[in-house]
Amino acid sequence: GQNIDQPTEMTATEGAIVQINCTYQTSGFNGLFWYQQHAGEAPTFLSYNVLDGLEEKGRFSSFLSRSKGYSYLLLKELQMKDSASYLCAAMDSNYQLIWGAGTKLIIKP
Amino acid sequence: IAGITQAPTSQILAAGRRMTLRCTQDMRHNAMYWYRQDLGLGLRLIHYSNTAGTTGKGEVPDGYSVSRANTDDFPLTLASAVPSQTSVYFCASSDGRDNNEQFFGPGTRLTVL
Numbered sequence: 001g002q003n004i005d006q007p008t009e010m011t012a013t014e015g016a017i018v019q020i021n022c023t024y025q026t027s028g029f030n031g032l033f034w035y036q037q038h039a040g041e042a043p044t045f046l047s048y049n050v051l052d053g054l055e056e057k058g059r060f061s062s063f064l065s066r067s068k069g070y071s072y073l074l075l076k077e078l079q080m081k082d083s084a085s086y087l088c089a090a091m092d093s094n095y096q097l098i099w100g101a102g103t104k105l106i107i108k109p
Numbered sequence: 110i111a112g113i114t115q116a117p118t119s120q121i122l123a124a125g126r127r128m129t130l131r132c133t134q135d136m137r138h139n140a141m142y143w144y145r146q147d148l149g150l151g152l153r154l155i156h157y158s159n160t161a162g163t164t165g166k167g168e169v170p171d172g173y174s175v176s177r178a179n180t181d182d183f184p185l186t187l188a189s190a191v192p193s194q195t196s197v198y199f200c201a202s203s204d205g206r207d208n209n210e211q212f213f214g215p216g217t218r219l220t221v222l
Contacts, residue, residue, distance in 0.1 A: 031209070045211070
């Protein structure tokens with residue numbers, strides 16, 4: 001079956017660094033997405049990885065290991081506005097996204 | 110309009126009633142999707158359309174139908190609503206090229222009593 005696993009909730013301190021992990025198992029693989037979703041709002045795109053390695057975009061970076069079925073999202077210099085849910089999604093062989101349940105990130109001052 | 114819009118924003122519906130959720134995009138994207146999001150679960154795909162005139166079933170299609178008469182509109186219909194269809198519904202679109210990034214509408218919060 002197809003499955004995405006990520007932690008339910010994480011807590012971090014303003015100004016710190018946090019890493020949100022995601023493991024995936026899909027029928028075929030066409031890339032790994034990370035989305036941010038603030039409470040009561042729609043998901044918004046953060047990153048896309050299809051090749052192994054680290055993609056950096058400002059304070060956010062995303063890493064992919066296809067052989068391990070593993071990705072992480074790294075958030076640096078955390079700000080209070082980063083409090084949100086972070087959704088991991090893998091694209092399968094039919095180009096459909098399989099979504100994790102999301103990781104709720106709580107930032108404390 | 111810019112991007113993708115959904116209507117209504119929220120709705121309370123009696124069980125057994127018919128309801129259509131509307132979704133319109135102005136980005137000329139080929140692909141459109143309907144998801145439901147429930148607490149503790151990931152987004153689940155209900156139906157999708159890769160291009161105007163075609164539709165396909167997702168993970169949880171039962172009780173829902175869609176149509177794609179043109180590029181811009183992708184309505185979702187609940188023929189006879191049941192309480193288990195209480196959820197937040199998101200419409201999304203993508204151009205189907207490059208990284209297949211999906212753009213989401215603001216969502217419709219539906220409560221079936």
